[in-house]
Amino acid sequence: MKDIDIAKRFTVLFSNRTVRQVLFMTVLAAVWESVAMTGYVPPLLFPRFSHVIQTLIKETLTGEVLGRTWFSLNLVATGLGLATISAVLATAFAMCSPLASECIETLMSILHPLPGIAILPIVILWLGTGTGAISAVIWFAAVWPLVANLHTGLRSVPITQIEAGRNLGLRGIRLVRTVLIPGAFPHILSGLRVAWARAWQALVASEMVFGACGGDGGLGWFIYKRRFFMEVPGVFAGMIVIVLIGLIVERIGFAQIEIRTVRRWGMTLE
Amino acid sequence: MELALTISKLTKGFWVQGRNFIALQDIDLSVNKGEFITIIGPSGCGKSTLLRCIAGFERPTTGFVQVEGQEVNRPGIDRMMVFQGLDQLFPWLTALENVAFALRVTDTTRGMALSRTLAGDYINLVGLSGYEGFYAHQLSGGMKQRVAIARALSVQPKILLMDEPFGSLDAFTRKALQEELASIWQKTGVTVLFVTHNIDEAIVQGDKIIAMSPQPGRILSVIDNPIPRPRSSESPKFAEIWETLHHLLGIHKNLSKEPLRSSQRTAPLEEVEAII
Numbered sequence: 001m002k003d004i005d006i007a008k009r010f011t012v013l014f015s016n017r018t019v020r021q022v023l024f025m026t027v028l029a030a031v032w033e034s035v036a037m038t039g040y041v042p043p044l045l046f047p048r049f050s051h052v053i054q055t056l057i058k059e060t061l062t063g064e065v066l067g068r069t070w071f072s073l074n075l076v077a078t079g080l081g082l083a084t085i086s087a088v089l090a091t092a093f094a095m096c097s098p099l100a101s102e103c104i105e106t107l108m109s110i111l112h113p114l115p116g117i118a119i120l121p122i123v124i125l126w127l128g129t130g131t132g133a134i135s136a137v138i139w140f141a142a143v144w145p146l147v148a149n150l151h152t153g154l155r156s157v158p159i160t161q162i163e164a165g166r167n168l169g170l171r172g173i174r175l176v177r178t179v180l181i182p183g184a185f186p187h188i189l190s191g192l193r194v195a196w197a198r199a200w201q202a203l204v205a206s207e208m209v210f211g212a213c214g215g216d217g218g219l220g221w222f223i224y225k226r227r228f229f230m231e232v233p234g235v236f237a238g239m240i241v242i243v244l245i246g247l248i249v250e251r252i253g254f255a256q257i258e259i260r261t262v263r264r265w266g267m268t269l270e
Numbered sequence: 271m272e273l274a275l276t277i278s279k280l281t282k283g284f285w286v287q288g289r290n291f292i293a294l295q296d297i298d299l300s301v302n303k304g305e306f307i308t309i310i311g312p313s314g315c316g317k318s319t320l321l322r323c324i325a326g327f328e329r330p331t332t333g334f335v336q337v338e339g340q341e342v343n344r345p346g347i348d349r350m351m352v353f354q355g356l357d358q359l360f361p362w363l364t365a366l367e368n369v370a371f372a373l374r375v376t377d378t379t380r381g382m383a384l385s386r387t388l389a390g391d392y393i394n395l396v397g398l399s400g401y402e403g404f405y406a407h408q409l410s411g412g413m414k415q416r417v418a419i420a421r422a423l424s425v426q427p428k429i430l431l432m433d434e435p436f437g438s439l440d441a442f443t444r445k446a447l448q449e450e451l452a453s454i455w456q457k458t459g460v461t462v463l464f465v466t467h468n469i470d471e472a473i474v475q476g477d478k479i480i481a482m483s484p485q486p487g488r489i490l491s492v493i494d495n496p497i498p499r500p501r502s503s504e505s506p507k508f509a510e511i512w513e514t515l516h517h518l519l520g521i522h523k524n525l526s527k528e529p530l531r532s533s534q535r536t537a538p539l540e541e542v543e544a545i546i
C-alpha cells in the first residue's frame with residue numbers, strides 16, 4: 001500500500017518539468033563525478049565535479065567571482081545600452097523616408113550575418129585592447145538584431161490601432177510613445193533577447209582574446225587566467241558562472257517580463 | 271435644424287499604378303445634428319473612403335467636408351471612428367484602460383483617477399460592467415466592438431463614424447448591438463453615420479438611408495425612413511423600402527432578362543450577399 005503511494009507521488013513529481021530538469025542535471029553531475037573518480041582520465045585536465053564546486057565556492061567567498069561578474073555585466077550593459085540608442089536612432093532615421101529605410105535594410109542584411117567577434121581584429125587596430133574595444137564588439141553584436149526587430153515591430157502595429165491613436169489627436173513623438181512602441185513591444189522584447197544572448201557571447205569571446213594584455217577583466221578574463229595557470233577546476237567554475245548568468249537573465253529576467261507583458265496582453269508572436 | 275456635417279462636391283481619386291482611380295464622385299450631403307444615417311452600397315463603392323474623408327484620414331481630391339462650419343483637414347476627436355476590424359483596441363490595455371487612455375490623451379489636465387472613473391461610466395453605458403479588467407484578447411468580438419464604441423463616445427464626439435462595426439459578428443450579437451446602439455444614440459444624442467452591407471440593418475438603424483452606386487461612388491438616393499422606432503422587419507413599410515433599396519442597388523439587373531426558373535428563386539438573396 002505504502003509502495004503504491006510513493007510510486008504515485010513520484011509520478012506526480014516527475015510530471016513537473018523543473019523537477020525533471022533538476023533530476024537530469026543531478027544525474028549528469030553524478031556521471032561526471034564517477035567518470036573523474038575512475039582514474040582513467042587525468043585529474044589535471046578533467047577534475048571531479050565536487051572539486052569544481054569547491055573551487056566555485058572558494059572563489060565566490062574571496063569576492064573574485066562577484067568582482068569578475070560585475071565587470072562583465074557592466075561591459076554588457078554599456079554595449080547593449082549604446083546598441084539600443086543606436087538602434088532607436090537608426091530606426092527613427094529609417095522612418096524618415098523610404099530611401100533611408102532601404103539603406104538601413106541593406107546595411108542590416110550585409111552586417112547582420114557577421115558575428116560580433118569577427119570585427120575584433122579591426123576594432124583592436126582602431127581602439128586598442130581596452131574595455132572600449134570590448135564594448136564596441138558587444139555593440140556590433142547587439143545592434144543588428146535590435147534594429148531588425150524594432151523595424152519589423154513598428155511595421156507590425158495594425159493600421160487601425162495607429163488610426164485609432166491619430167483619431168484621438170495623437171501625432172509624432174506622442175503617437176510613437178503611446179501607440180507604436182507598446183504595439184511593437186513583442187518584437188522589441190524578442191530583439192532584446194537575441195541582442196542580450198549575442199552580446200553575452202561576444203563579451204566572453206572578446207575577453208578571452210584580450211586576456212593576455214588587459215590588466216583587469218571579467219568572467220572571460222577569469223577563465224583565461226585560470227587556464228594560464230592550469231587551474232582547470234577554476235576554468236570549469238568560470239564556465240558554470242557564465243551559464244548561470246545566462247540562465248538567470250533568460251529564464252528569470254526575460255521570461256518574467258514576457259509573462260507580465262506580452263503573454264498577459266495576448267500579443268505573443270507567431 | 272442645425273447642421274452637423276456638410277459635404278460639398280467631394281471627389282476622391284487615388285493614384286493606382288500611374289492612373290487616377292476615382293473612388294468617390296460629386297458627393298453632396300448634409301446631416302442634421304443628432305441624426306442617425308446609414309450608408310449602404312456595393313463593396314468597393316467608396317463607403318469606407320467617404321468615412322475616412324470625414325474622419326480626416328484622407329484628404330478629398332476636390333470639394334470639402336465641414337463639421338459645424340469648420341473645414342476638416344485632419345483627424346480630430348469631434349469625429350470618432352469605430353472600425354470594422356476586431357483589432358482596433360490596444361491589446362496592451364484592459365477594456366477600462368482603453369477608454370481611460372482616450373480620455374487621458376485628449377485632456378492631459380484630467381488625472382489618471384478621474385479618467386478611470388469616467389471610463390467606468392462609459393463601460394457601463396455599453397453594458398460591459400464586470401469586464402473592466404479584461405484585455406482585448408479575453409473579450410469576444412461583440413465585446414471588443416462595445417469597448418470601441420465606449421472609447422469613441424468617451425471623448426464626446428460631435429459625429430460617430432461607424433464603418434461596418436458589426437460586420438464580423440454573428441446575427442444574434444449584431445441584433446443585440448443594434449438595439450444597444452439605438453439606446454446609446456438616444457441617450458447621448460450624438461450624430462451617427464453608420465456604414466453597412468446589410469439592407470435590413472440599414473433600414474432598422476437609419477432615420478435616413480443613403481444608397482451609393484458602384485465605382486465611382488456617388489449618392490444614388492437619400493431615403494427618409496418613415497418607420498417609427500423601434501423598427502422591426504415586420505413593419506409593413508419595411509418590405510417597401512427593402513424593395514426600393516434592392517432595386518436601387520441594381521441587384522435585379524441581370525435577373526430581369528429571363529424569367530425566373532424555380533431553381534433560381536432563391537438566387538436574389540444569395541446575390542445580395544455576393545454583390546453587396
Ligand SMILES: Nc1ncnc2c1ncn2[C@@H]1O[C@H](COP(=O)(O)OP(=O)(O)OP(=O)(O)O)[C@@H](O)[C@H]1O
Nearest residue numbers: 284285286293312313314315316317318319320485
Ligand atoms: N489607399 C487607396 N489607394 C488606392 N485605392 C484605394 C485606396 N483606398 C480605397 N481605394 C479604392 O477605392 C475604392 C473604394 O474603397 P472603399 O474601401 O471605400 O470601399 P467600400 O465601399 O468601403 O467597400 P467594402 O464594402 O468592401 O468595405 C475601392 O475600389 C478601392 O480599391
Ligand SMILES: [Mg+2]
Nearest residue numbers: 317318319433
Ligand atoms: Mg469598407
